[in-house]
Amino acid sequence: MTLTPIFVMIVAALSLSAFAETEMVDPDATPETKALFENLKRTSDKRVLFGHQHATCYGIGWEGGDTNRSDVKTLTGSHPAVYGWDMGHTGTERMDRLIIEAFERGGINTISWHMENLATGKGAKDVKMGSVAALLPGGKHHGRLRKELDGFAGFVQTLEDRNGTLVPIIFRPWHEHTGNWFWWGSKTCTPEEYNQLWRFTVTYLRDEKKVHNLLYALSPSGNHFESEEEYENNRFPGYAYIDIVGFDNYLKDSEFSGMMARCATVSKLARKHGKVAALTEFGFRNGLTDCPDNQWYTHFLRELKKTPDAGGIAYGLIWRNGDKSHFWVPYPGQRNEKDFMTFYNDPMTVFEKDLPDMYKLRQ
Numbered sequence: 001m002t003l004t005p006i007f008v009m010i011v012a013a014l015s016l017s018a019f020a021e022t023e024m025v026d027p028d029a030t031p032e033t034k035a036l037f038e039n040l041k042r043t044s045d046k047r048v049l050f051g052h053q054h055a056t057c058y059g060i061g062w063e064g065g066d067t068n069r070s071d072v073k074t075l076t077g078s079h080p081a082v083y084g085w086d087m088g089h090t091g092t093e094r095m096d097r098l099i100i101e102a103f104e105r106g107g108i109n110t111i112s113w114h115m116e117n118l119a120t121g122k123g124a125k126d127v128k129m130g131s132v133a134a135l136l137p138g139g140k141h142h143g144r145l146r147k148e149l150d151g152f153a154g155f156v157q158t159l160e161d162r163n164g165t166l167v168p169i170i171f172r173p174w175h176e177h178t179g180n181w182f183w184w185g186s187k188t189c190t191p192e193e194y195n196q197l198w199r200f201t202v203t204y205l206r207d208e209k210k211v212h213n214l215l216y217a218l219s220p221s222g223n224h225f226e227s228e229e230e231y232e233n234n235r236f237p238g239y240a241y242i243d244i245v246g247f248d249n250y251l252k253d254s255e256f257s258g259m260m261a262r263c264a265t266v267s268k269l270a271r272k273h274g275k276v277a278a279l280t281e282f283g284f285r286n287g288l289t290d291c292p293d294n295q296w297y298t299h300f301l302r303e304l305k306k307t308p309d310a311g312g313i314a315y316g317l318i319w320r321n322g323d324k325s326h327f328w329v330p331y332p333g334q335r336n337e338k339d340f341m342t343f344y345n346d347p348m349t350v351f352e353k354d355l356p357d358m359y360k361l362r363q
Contacts, residue, residue, distance in 0.1 A: 023274035032359040033168040044314035051082025051317035060331040078353040088114035110170035117183040118144040132189035153209035172217040178224035198237035215243040219280040222249030246280035260307040267312025279316035283328040297343035
């Protein structure tokens with residue numbers, strides 16, 4: 001793929017004056033983090049960056065070893081533009097190296113967190129009522145939350161490249177909170193308790209721990225909003241605490257109308273409030289084996305192009321390739337390989353090798 005002239009013009013039009021207009025959660029963010037925020041905003045209307053969870057950590061039939069390997073690169077010759085990681089699924093001693101290497105290649109990193117229930121010591125899906133309340137300031141187990149955030153702060157503050165530059169991270173905590181399957185979700189806490197949890201997380205990391213290389217992404221479940229009003233009135237901590245207006249949306253078939261409407265919704269909200277819009281998790285599990293035409297990826301693009309405002313998302317992140325019973329990106333010989341290559345070659349999609357410098361504003 002080659003960059004379209006209009007995309008180059010958009011990037012080239014950026015200037016340092018954009019910093020004065022930046023509406024970021026952290027006004028003291030590092031220059032590279034500010035640049036990433038602005039570049040994501042400016043490029044979102046014409047192209048969409050493709051992301052994959054745990055891309056260089058493991059894939060179909062391989063794990064570890066060659067850190068310059070990914071299932072996406074095996075198919076296309078390029079890594080994804082966006083790399084997804086999770087504090088609860090990948091050991092940090094390995095993840096730090098992969099994050100730094102992705103940054104040094106020009107890629108973008110985003111971290112989610114399937115945190116165990118700190119009030120019970122059980123997993124993220126232990127939905128015991130009152131768990132969030134127990135972790136808020138004044139709660140019985142608040143110290144446990146601080147300890148976890150201390151560890152996270154220490155981790156991201158050591159993510160430096162060979163020149164000592166801190167790696168910007170899109171941080172996506174407490175995701176899919178409008179659903180009822182996580183302990184921070186709708187089954188276990190009130191809307192205000194969730195909002196307090198989000199705001200405390202942001203202010204503690206930014207103000208007390210002095211972490212300045214984060215962008216904060218909100219990602220409710222796509223099954224729980226249709227309109228701008230529903231997005232803003234369902235467990236919404238406020239734009240002062242959000243850089244990226246996102247959502248997670250998985251499909252059981254090739255019906256895209258609801259997803260496209262939600263893409264349009266977050267795109268309009270992002271433009272209105274000076275934020276970035278994103279499809280923070282999406283996909284069709286197991287290589288689209290139930291998709292009748294084997295064209296799920298190109299179908300997704302067609303719908304994105306023809307739906308007003310939907311193309312305003314900056315990036316979309318597909319979930320991980322665990323094995324042949326649990327994967328989202330096709331592998332060589334899988335029946336959706338050809339369709340994925342057509343998706344890759346479309347001028348609208350951006351993979352790592354076609355990224356401009358996302359960490360520097362240009363005159």
